[in-house]
Amino acid sequence: MTMSKTRSEGSLPVVSLPLPVDVTAPAVARQAVRATLASLGFDDLAADDVLLATSELVTNAFEHGEKPDKLEVEYADGRLTLRVFDSGTNRPRLKEPSPMAARSRGLQLVHALSEDWGHELCAGGKYVWAVFSLHRTEAAG
Incomplete structure (x- = not known):
């Protein structure tokens, strides 16, 4: 899978990546986001919350x-x-997980880690979005 810059919005272009429709999708997405954050000059500590989300x-x-x-x-x-x-x-719905449940915490984590999140219907389905405040250092660009 290769990333492509699809359009400019704001100060940097959007990076778009087609995802596989199998269990490798989360790992492929994390790798792409990690590479994108590194190219923007963010260190691993700044990337942790974004990668988990x-x-x-x-x-x-x-x-x-x-x-x-x-x-x-x-x-x-x-x-x-x-x-x-x-x-x-x-x-997507934000559910209150049961303390005994092994699952159903994904959106709770996204809610806790991000500044904001939500979803939008679009042609062909929907997208779920999450926003994070990340400030680059002067040395990074």
Whole structure:
């Protein structure tokens, strides 16, 4: 899979990556986001929350029968936005997980780690997005 810069919005172009429709999608997405953050000059510590949220968003798209289609990453004005597209129209819901449940914490994590998150319907399905405040150092660009 190769990333492509699809359009300019704000200060840096959107990076778009088609995702595989199998269990490798979260790992492929994490690798792409890690490379994008490194190219923007962010260190691993700044990337940790974004990478965990990436895994959760892609896993949710995969596990809920609405296979992930595409990942977009955009950085502008100190805000990084992730978008995970899938072909489903079921709206994601923030559930209160049971202490005994082994699952159902993905969106809770995204909610806790991101500045904001939500979803939008679009042609062919929907996308779930999450926004993070990340500020680059002067040395990084």
